[in-house]
Amino acid sequence: MSYVAIADRDHEQEHHDPQTFITKYVYSQDHKVIALQYGGTAILVGLIALGLSAMMRLQLGFPDEFSFINPENYYQFITMHGMIMVIYLLTALFLGGFGNYLIPLMIGSRDMVFPFLNMLSYWVYLLSVIILIISFFVPGGSTGAGWTLYPPQAIMQGTPGIDMGIILMLVSLAVFIVAFTMGGLNYVTTVLQARCKGMTLMRMPLSVWGIFIATILGLLAFPALLVSAIMMIFDKTLLTSFFMPAISSMGTDPGYTGGSPILFQHLFWFFGHPEVYIVALPAFGIVSDLLSTHARKNIFGYRMMVWAIIAIGGLSFVVWAHHMYVSGMNPYFGFFFATTTLIIAVPTAIKVYNWVLTLWEGNIHLRTPMLFSIGFIFTFIHGGLTGLFLGNVTIDLPLSDTYFVVAHFHMVMGVSPILVVFGAIYHWWPKITGKMYNETLGKWHFWMTFLGTYAIYLPMHYLGFAGVPRRYFAMGNTEFLPDSAQDLNAAITISALFVAATQLLFFINMIWSLTRGPKSDPNPWDATTLEWQTPDHPPKHGNWGHELPEVHRWAYDYSVPGYEDDFIPQNVPSDVAPAGRDHGGEH
Amino acid sequence: MTIALLFLAAILATLLGWLLKQTFNAAPWEAEVVGDAAHHGPFGDDKAKFIALLTFLAVVCSFFALILSAYSLRMDLGDWVPMTEPQLLWTNTVMLIVASAVFQWTRNASVAGQQSRLQPGLLITGVLTLGFVLGQFIAWQQLQSSGQYVTTNPSNAFFYFLTGAHAVHIIGGMFVWARATTKVVLGKGDASEIRRSIELCTIYWHFLLIVWLILFGLLLQT
Numbered sequence: 001m002s003y004v005a006i007a008d009r010d011h012e013q014e015h016h017d018p019q020t021f022i023t024k025y026v027y028s029q030d031h032k033v034i035a036l037q038y039g040g041t042a043i044l045v046g047l048i049a050l051g052l053s054a055m056m057r058l059q060l061g062f063p064d065e066f067s068f069i070n071p072e073n074y075y076q077f078i079t080m081h082g083m084i085m086v087i088y089l090l091t092a093l094f095l096g097g098f099g100n101y102l103i104p105l106m107i108g109s110r111d112m113v114f115p116f117l118n119m120l121s122y123w124v125y126l127l128s129v130i131i132l133i134i135s136f137f138v139p140g141g142s143t144g145a146g147w148t149l150y151p152p153q154a155i156m157q158g159t160p161g162i163d164m165g166i167i168l169m170l171v172s173l174a175v176f177i178v179a180f181t182m183g184g185l186n187y188v189t190t191v192l193q194a195r196c197k198g199m200t201l202m203r204m205p206l207s208v209w210g211i212f213i214a215t216i217l218g219l220l221a222f223p224a225l226l227v228s229a230i231m232m233i234f235d236k237t238l239l240t241s242f243f244m245p246a247i248s249s250m251g252t253d254p255g256y257t258g259g260s261p262i263l264f265q266h267l268f269w270f271f272g273h274p275e276v277y278i279v280a281l282p283a284f285g286i287v288s289d290l291l292s293t294h295a296r297k298n299i300f301g302y303r304m305m306v307w308a309i310i311a312i313g314g315l316s317f318v319v320w321a322h323h324m325y326v327s328g329m330n331p332y333f334g335f336f337f338a339t340t341t342l343i344i345a346v347p348t349a350i351k352v353y354n355w356v357l358t359l360w361e362g363n364i365h366l367r368t369p370m371l372f373s374i375g376f377i378f379t380f381i382h383g384g385l386t387g388l389f390l391g392n393v394t395i396d397l398p399l400s401d402t403y404f405v406v407a408h409f410h411m412v413m414g415v416s417p418i419l420v421v422f423g424a425i426y427h428w429w430p431k432i433t434g435k436m437y438n439e440t441l442g443k444w445h446f447w448m449t450f451l452g453t454y455a456i457y458l459p460m461h462y463l464g465f466a467g468v469p470r471r472y473f474a475m476g477n478t479e480f481l482p483d484s485a486q487d488l489n490a491a492i493t494i495s496a497l498f499v500a501a502t503q504l505l506f507f508i509n510m511i512w513s514l515t516r517g518p519k520s521d522p523n524p525w526d527a528t529t530l531e532w533q534t535p536d537h538p539p540k541h542g543n544w545g546h547e548l549p550e551v552h553r554w555a556y557d558y559s560v561p562g563y564e565d566d567f568i569p570q571n572v573p574s575d576v577a578p579a580g581r582d583h584g585g586e587h
Numbered sequence: 588m589t590i591a592l593l594f595l596a597a598i599l600a601t602l603l604g605w606l607l608k609q610t611f612n613a614a615p616w617e618a619e620v621v622g623d624a625a626h627h628g629p630f631g632d633d634k635a636k637f638i639a640l641l642t643f644l645a646v647v648c649s650f651f652a653l654i655l656s657a658y659s660l661r662m663d664l665g666d667w668v669p670m671t672e673p674q675l676l677w678t679n680t681v682m683l684i685v686a687s688a689v690f691q692w693t694r695n696a697s698v699a700g701q702q703s704r705l706q707p708g709l710l711i712t713g714v715l716t717l718g719f720v721l722g723q724f725i726a727w728q729q730l731q732s733s734g735q736y737v738t739t740n741p742s743n744a745f746f747y748f749l750t751g752a753h754a755v756h757i758i759g760g761m762f763v764w765a766r767a768t769t770k771v772v773l774g775k776g777d778a779s780e781i782r783r784s785i786e787l788c789t790i791y792w793h794f795l796l797i798v799w800l801i802l803f804g805l806l807l808q809t
Contacts, residue, residue: 113635113639114635114639181643181646184642184646185639185642185643185646186639188638188639188642189635189638189639189642192638193634193635193638194635200609200613200615201606201609201610201613202609202610202613202615203615216602219642219645219646219649220595220598220645220646220649221649223646223649223650223653224591224649224653226650227650227653227654227657230748230752231657231748234737234744234748238737238738238744239738240737240738240741240744241666241738241741241744242657242661242741242744246666255738257666257741258664258665258666258741259661259664259741260660260661260664263657263660263661266588266656266660267653267656267657270588270591270653298616302615302616303610303613303614303615306610307610310603310606314599314603317592317595317599318592553615554615554616556616557616579616579617
């Protein structure tokens with residue numbers, strides 16, 4: 001075959017071979033450096049969001065004790081916490097960070113196919129973050145409309161940040177979407193075109209599958225957010241009436257005529273629900289690889305796992321209105337969306353069974369990445385099951401806007417992906433830095449985070465059942481709530497502050513590792529995937545030295561009977577080592 | 588949201604069909620089921636830019652399909668008053684159609700190696716496309732001078748939004764056109780590189796023409 005892999009063309013590589021410090025580490029076109037830039041920025045901005053959540057919890061746990069928290073900035077904290085965590089941290093970290101680092105290394109390419117566009121993607125992302133940060137400091141402060149930014153309240157008197165705050169938020173989102181699109185085109189094209197010899201689609205590690213399908217979801221779903229952001233900017237600045245109904249504000253008529261707030265909700269959730277899976281699918285993929293590697297066993301039902309990812313991706317586009325049951329809709333629509341929502345549980349459950357079955361009779365090594373991965377299975381099942389409650393119209397209506405919802409979505413798309421993020425960072429840290437981290441400190445970090453988050457979110461389910469509403473600055477003298485609800489809230493706050501503080505362990509560990517950590521083995525986990533087989537450790541620019549790897553097997557040849565090692569890397573030819581099935585596969 | 592869903596169904600069906608072909612019956616855990624065959628992408632070698640363009644067109648489709656979904660939802664509300672489109676839009680449409688046709692002619696010349704046709708072809712396309720964008724701007728001016736502002740009615744707001752969004756995409760395409768044209772005029776650059784740029788631009792122009800025809804048809808009907 002005359003095909004020459006894109007990554008193989010040397011002239012492609014040469015034109016962005018870094019020469020100086022600036023081109024190597026700042027204006028870098030190397031996917032690994034861009035990944036670190038994306039990841040670093042996302043984590044930094046995530047820390048801001050973590051700080052904001054601590055402020056919220058202080059108010060909820062100990063109302064009116066802190067004079068610097070008033071109702072206005074409480075709503076600003078809520079809004080910015082949610083928006084940053086979902087979009088600027090998780091989306092950017094999974095796709096911009098892990099996507100950038102892992103795709104070329106795992107599929108045996110030298111880089112992304114469009115390195116310049118890749119670099120541009122990061123700088124535009126940074127611009128969106130800067131615009132977001134600026135919005136904290138403009139007159140009136142950042143927007144306090146809630147992360148869903150529902151009109152009409154998002155741009156009406158009474159909501160904090162209705163001057164520049166909301167405009168900067170919307171502009172920042174639009175800029176983020178531009179950045180994501182540039183990155184996304186790269187990830188899709190790279191996966192399709194730049195795989196090394198022998199790397200068929202069905203030999204790709206599940207991490208790449210998760211990132212690949214999540215990117216496609218993002219590319220098709222983010223335009224919905226873009227459209228709604230642009231239309232809301234028009235409503236705010238030009239006084240059009242796309243979303244704004246005829247309404248009077250503080251006795252004056254702002255001039256809006258009959259727009260539809262529900263229209264915004266449709267557009268927003270058309271993006272918003274796939275967004276859940278934009279975050280979840282990369283986590284699914286990565287956790288599959290982590291479980292398989294640290295259990296020394298092939299992933300159970302690889303083909304089913306791939307198709308479950310694809311099925312979840314497709315279905316995620318037809319469930320959006322389950323976020324809108326309380327907005328009012330035709331009962332048949334409610335029925336339809338409840339049904340599709342419950343159907344999504346099928347491929348998701350397949351994945352969960354397969355993770356558990358991968359562990360079954362595996363040679364489980366409870367290292368830090370594995371602990372985080374197993375922790376993820378717990379939190380994900382937990383958050384997923386409460387999702388089944390909320391997916392049903394009749395159960396959702398009374399539970400809507402209570403702490404039950406807060407508990408649900410934090411378990412399923414807050415804690416779960418974050419556990420995977422930590423697991424993944426610990427897992428790939430030796431590859432990225434060439435150093436080992438401190439295992440004991442890592443395990444402490446896991447247990448305190450894992451148990452701490454349960455201490456935060458389990459009680460929230462009870463609060464939700466009791467009817468404690470979310471988003472409220474203070475409960476006041478709400479008669480139907482027992483006094484103990486407040487005690488529980490105080491306990492949650494203490495747990496939240498504890499969990500936030502324990503994240504320091506992670507940073508201490510990483511700084512210790514960078515400065516004093518022992519050098520790591522090129523393949524410390526005895527993993528099969530290509531990124532662990534690079535000639536240089538950590539991999540240098542161009543990843544593969546003179547010759548691209550050649551793939552002869554799938555990514556999960558662990559504990560193959562009859563072979564001396566308990567793993568066979570993907571690039572080991574079949575005449576050197578057999579494939580799992582050849583030896584009966586009865587393991 | 589039906590429009591957006593239909594569009595999505597089409598895209599996802601295409602993708603699924605292709606993925607199914609790639610993955611159905613593949614048993615990756617077995618030894619060498621695919622042999623040592625080199626991998627190649629869905630459209631063969633050397634098509635990275637083409638795939639990126641197709642992916643981008645899917646994104647743009649999603650963008651316009653969603654606006655049209657919003658359009659149809661908003662149209663059903665009580666305050667909607669259909670607007671009368673400026674006659675100038677017909678002239679603009681003809682210009683865009685001709686621009687697209689000339690681009691196709693230029694592309695064919697490029698593929699056939701008739702280098703002398705490239706310069707006039709590209710320049711004529713550029714002038715016509717620029718004419719379209721200017722024409723759209725003048726149409727806006729005409730509307731405003733007749734008192735049809737963006738806030739007059741949601742149908743006006745959508746008109747400005749749709750035509751503006753479409754024009755922005757054309758202007759984006761003009762950057763790539765400008766790069767190719769500069770290379771041709773200055774006589775610099777690799778011939779095959781220029782040919783590829785022209786091929787991709789042609790697809791993009793045809794695509795934006797189709798988008799415009801759909802938008803224009805819809806605006807006329809409602």
